[in-house]
Amino acid sequence: MAKLSTRNRLPGTVTEVVKGDAAAKVTIRVGDVTMTALITRDSADELGLEAGQEVTALVKATDVMILTGEGDLA
Amino acid sequence: MAKLSTRNRLPGTVTEVVKGDAAAKVTIRVGDVTMTALITRDSADELGLEAGQEVTALVKATDVMILTGEGDLA
Amino acid sequence: MAKLSTRNRLPGTVTEVVKGDAAAKVTIRVGDVTMTALITRDSADELGLEAGQEVTALVKATDVMILTGEGDLA
Amino acid sequence: MAKLSTRNRLPGTVTEVVKGDAAAKVTIRVGDVTMTALITRDSADELGLEAGQEVTALVKATDVMILTGEGDLA
Amino acid sequence: MAKLSTRNRLPGTVTEVVKGDAAAKVTIRVGDVTMTALITRDSADELGLEAGQEVTALVKATDVMILTGEGDLA
Amino acid sequence: MAKLSTRNRLPGTVTEVVKGDAAAKVTIRVGDVTMTALITRDSADELGLEAGQEVTALVKATDVMILTGEGDLA
Structure with missing residues (x-):
């Protein structure tokens, strides 16, 4: 079985995919938090996100x- | 108020801090997930983690x- | 007060913002140096850069x- | 002579350059492998890639x- | 089957693993090139590198x- | 002449080098700012920093x- 050295893994649900010519922005709902990934457009296409x-x-x-002390940072 | 362009923010609780000479590994519990950060030892000291x-x-x-399809990756 | 583990902080002035569909390029004058940041377009919009x-x-x-020996690198 | 701390250096041939407004995707053939770089459009222009x-x-x-165990990862 | 957005994949053979308290340096032979990875010691242990x-x-x-023009960079 | 896509270049003077087994922390004075780099110990040795x-x-x-609005972030 494949094993990856990257151990930070946050399961979630894609909520939006915005594609530019070279880059794509993917929004993912992880628990109560919304995460954003900026990947290549090709990867977004190949994974069919x-x-x-x-x-x-x-x-x-x-x-x-x-x-x-996150309270002071917006 | 300070605003940061980094919008991926995962609140959690520190569970362990391991300090080397130059680097420090910090383990954080985020919901059901354990995250690991590798930062400089100095930052770990200065934040008092x-x-x-x-x-x-x-x-x-x-x-x-x-x-x-995470099922196939360990 | 909020404290961040990231200690490299370079104060400057935004000189240009170029927005694509997914990404934005932000140019910042820091002392005698021009820095470039490639961030998501959303972050650029939300910070009102x-x-x-x-x-x-x-x-x-x-x-x-x-x-x-930077002299040899353009 | 210039020396750089980055020691991972993979020689190859550019096979494609796709330019967006802010970002550019550059595809490089390295031995039997195709690598992709997402850089600023400015850098792609200035290097004349x-x-x-x-x-x-x-x-x-x-x-x-x-x-x-890469066999299980597509 | 698991699919990963990271498409740059260079197959090789581990030639050395140096473990510190928090970090580990892993040297990998990829074709004619030697690559170095700096990962957490935990990941090196868990993958049994x-x-x-x-x-x-x-x-x-x-x-x-x-x-x-790499000739001028050591 | 070598040209690099990385255009953010901050000239400075090394003020300290702390070496661990795998990683090294290098402190650099850049104008009025102190920057910290966490690189492999090998790179620090090879550059003779x-x-x-x-x-x-x-x-x-x-x-x-x-x-x-950095005022609120320590």
């Missing part, structure tokens, strides 16, 4: 930042 | 990948 | 590369 | 993920 | 830079 | 975030 689809958002550990 | 602390994990839209 | 605005460019420590 | 050009794809060590 | 293992290096399109 | 050295910090456009 569309609203309602069940997907998992993956993030490398080196790409996670940590915020404390 | 420790188990039990409420934090928010932030991720840029360009750092989110999308997986479909 | 426009030329002349004072902003801060943020960069994770894991996203910084180091070049020595 | 076009099909047939010899280039080198660069990747930071913190941006490399590792997959084992 | 060791010299001689067949793996695939994955890289997001937004993490690929392009260099022309 | 040490305090006092003139270097250039490079950052991809997709790795730049934008903050407005």
Whole structure:
């Protein structure tokens, strides 16, 4: 079975796909949070991403930042 | 009020902080998911990160990948 | 007060915003240097970014590369 | 001579450049593998990227993920 | 079958794994090129990475830079 | 002459290098700002990085975030 070093995995549902010429923006509902991914348009096409689809958002550990006291940040 | 272009924000609780000489690994419980962040040890020290602390994990839209059919990936 | 693990913070002034369908390119003058950010168009809209605005460019420590002897690189 | 901390360097040939308003997608043939880069349109213009050009794809060590047992991942 | 938006996939063989407290450096031979990945030590442990293992290096399109005229860069 | 798609280039002076087993933290003074880079220890060794050295910090456009109203963020 395939194993990936990327352990941050957030299951959710695609809510919107906006396609530009080179890039695509994909919005995913993860629990109470809305996440946004900016990927290549090709990847969006090849995965056949569309609203309602069940997907998992993956993030490398080196790409996670940590915020404390979020109340002051909009 | 401060506003940040990074809109992916996942609130959670720190469960573990492991510090090396240069890097630190921070584990965060976000809903049902465990996330891992690899940041500089300095940042971990300056934020005073420790188990039990409420934090928010932030991720840029360009750092989110999308997986479909997760069942086959461990 | 909110605290962020991302300690690389470069204050500057927005000089240009170019919006595509999914992505936006934002140019920022930081001291003598011009920086470019590629963010989602949504973020650019929500922050109301426009030329002349004072902003801060943020960069994770894991996203910084180091070049020595720049004279030979255009 | 210029030296760069980024040691992952994959020589190849540009096979396609697709330009949007803000972003550009560049496809590069590296040995038997096709790689895709999503960069700013400005960079693509300034480097004069076009099909047939010899280039080198660069990747930071913190941006490399590792997959084992790829057979199960499409 | 699982499908991942990350299309840059470079098959190779692990040549070295160096583990620190928080981070691990993994060296991979990909064709004629040596690649280096900096991942969390946990991921290296969980994938059981060791010299001689067949793996695939994955890289997001937004993490690929392009260099022309490499002769002048060491 | 070598040309790189990464156009964000901040010239500065190395002020500190902290080496772990796998990772190294490099601190760079850029104008009035202190920047931190987390790179592999190998890269730090191969570039011979040490305090006092003139270097250039490079950052991809997709790795730049934008903050407005920084006053409220520590």
